[in-house]
Amino acid sequence: xxxxxxxxxxxxxxxxxxxxxxxxxxxxSLTSKGAIxxxxxxxxxxxxxxxxxxxxxxxxxxEYYTLTKEQKMALAxxxxxxxxxxxxxxxxxxxxxxxSELGQDK
Numbered sequence: 421x422x423x424x425x426x427x428x429x430x431x432x433x434x435x436x437x438x439x440x441x442x443x444x445x446x447x448x449s450l451t452s453k454g455a456i457x458x459x460x461x462x463x464x465x466x467x468x469x470x471x472x473x474x475x476x477x478x479x480x481x482x483e484y485y486t487l488t489k490e491q492k493m494a495l496a497x498x499x500x501x502x503x504x505x506x507x508x509x510x511x512x513x514x515x516x517x518x519x520s521e522l523g524q525d526k
Contacts, residue, residue, distance in 0.1 A: 451486045453507055459484060459495055460514040470517075
């Protein structure tokens with residue numbers, strides 16, 4: 421019986437650890453999505469930031485430390501398809517900014 425209780429406690433501990441990992445991944449994913457949306461909104465609303473993002477994306481995105489290299493590259497190149505694969509369909513204002521400002525120049 422002691423073995424059974426020990427096994428159950430170990431199983432519960434492993435399940436809790438697995439759940440913690442899933443939650444951490446979900447938190448990271450949500451944080452990244454929020455950062456991408458923040459960059460897009462800021463670029464749509466702040467001409468100075470949009471110019472910096474267009475001219476020097478590495479520098480402009482430096483403060484967005486939760487973004488992965490892949491996410492930064494997609495923002496820098498205006499890869500709307502990749503961005504929408506992460507976020508879902510963008511509203512017209514953000515999508516048109518990506519297409520016109522980044523997609524044409526890069």
